[in-house]
């Protein structure tokens with residue numbers, strides 16, 4: 001065990017929960033709950049407005065989170081951090097604000113077939129709305145992006161062209177569990193067309209791996225607080241400052257404005273220009289506590305722990321189900337995080353999840369918001385177990401043993 | 412209590428009325444977009460009664476068992492009575508409690524049968 005289950009109040013309750021759905025949302029440590037509680041019980045004022053100490057404290061804590069996040073992902077300045085509701089809203093902000101102003105008919109928007117709907121549909125709709133071409137990178141039967149030649153060298157000449165305006169790609173797949181070599185991919189994209197704007201969906205990466213936006217050399221990067229021990233209701237958009245400064249606001253109203261006249265308005269500077277209205281103050285403060293928690297545990301330890309658990313689980317599953325089992329993305333050459341999505345012949349994923357649920361084991365069944373990927377794999381739906389720092393070998397063992405029961409009930 | 416009761420599993424493992432009717436008056440398909448399940452229902456009608464019905468498709472135990480039981484139930488019934496069937500009638504047949512997500516699985520067959528009857532009416536009009 002890497003992290004005490006007792007740090008997570010939901011796990012220390014009597015209900016004997018086996019939580020294997022951390023890729024959907026992570027559990028929350030007491031430290032995060034406490035930080036939010038403290039805001040609500042001791043200084044629950046609005047930010048950037050009040051001149052009294054309560055509000056000043058709330059503003060300071062909120063803004064401090066911006067700095068913490070900037071440091072956490074290696075941003076040049078805290079002004080490059082924008083708080084949204086979730087990763088999905090962050091992608092939409094870029095698609096609307098940047099996309100609608102810069103993409104035209106005949107341009108190309110490129111993404112991949114393994115994206116979460118959050119990093120797929122906004123681009124598809126932007127393409128439909130502007131008349132741009134929507135290009136989707138396929139995968140091999142192993143589940144790797146189809147952009148490598150026989151020798152494993154990146155080969156993007158066919159997809160990235162002088163007409164490409166936007167390239168959007170995930171860092172870690174929420175179904176395959178694979179870590180894309182994003183740094184190399186970005187380098188290869190830039191070598192073909194340095195003008196392409198690159199957005200990285202790091203929703204499944206930031207919770208598990210060290211992410212550095214300058215090292216990656218992307219233009220935008222998005223993630224959600226709730227998958228990294230933080231609360232629901234907060235997402236992050238990181239963007240290069242020069243890009244953000246030249247983009248129009250996405251939402252209009254209070255807080256994002258400097259001057260309002262009947263005949264014109266003047267926007268606030270970045271990042272406030274993109275944070276209209278009262279934000280999720282408690283949530284942002286909770287995110288700061290979550291980052292501290294992750295840093296205290298250590299991201300390197302987290303990913304090692306998950307990798308071991310996932311490998312162990314895959315091995316046990318193969319032992320138990322032989323050739324009735326198929327784990328998606330298993331034969332990829334890429335490194336994996338703690339995600340195991342699978343099918344078992346003769347067992348419908350809903351029934352698997354339903355029977356496990358009766359034992360308080362939480363896994364997910366369905367398309368996991370990645371329908372293009374499932375269609376490509378020819379899988380109707382999959383079951384998915386996902387691990388985090390509080391998951392244990394005992395969890396994995398219980399999961400496999402109850403899965404065996406489910407198998408004998410269903411077949 | 413588990414929803415995977417013997418009755419449900421029996422119907423799941425050997426569903427009644429499985430297949431496609433050779434001669435039918437209605438032929439519809441319905442799908443559950445959250446898991447990709449699909450059912451195709453064919454039925455035959457004489458004098459405002461369902462005289463025969465069959466289904467094929469893929470689904471979880473709950474949706475297949477519901478299809479099996481519901482097709483048994485509606486055979487020989489007046490169209491009007493079948494049109495009036497609700498969620499509670501399906502749950503009574505299954506004799507289990509379901510969460511909202513699984514309810515969608517259980518109700519897919521009823522949705523299919525209702526759609527089939529509707530398609531009959533529109534062709535008769």
Ligand SMILES: Cc1ncc(COP(=O)(O)O)c(C=O)c1O
Nearest residue numbers: 086087088116118174203204224
């Ligand atoms: C890879 C990936 N991208 C984006 C998202 C969207 O996150 P949210 O629903 O918090 O916006 C998810 C969440 O499941 C995800 O796994």
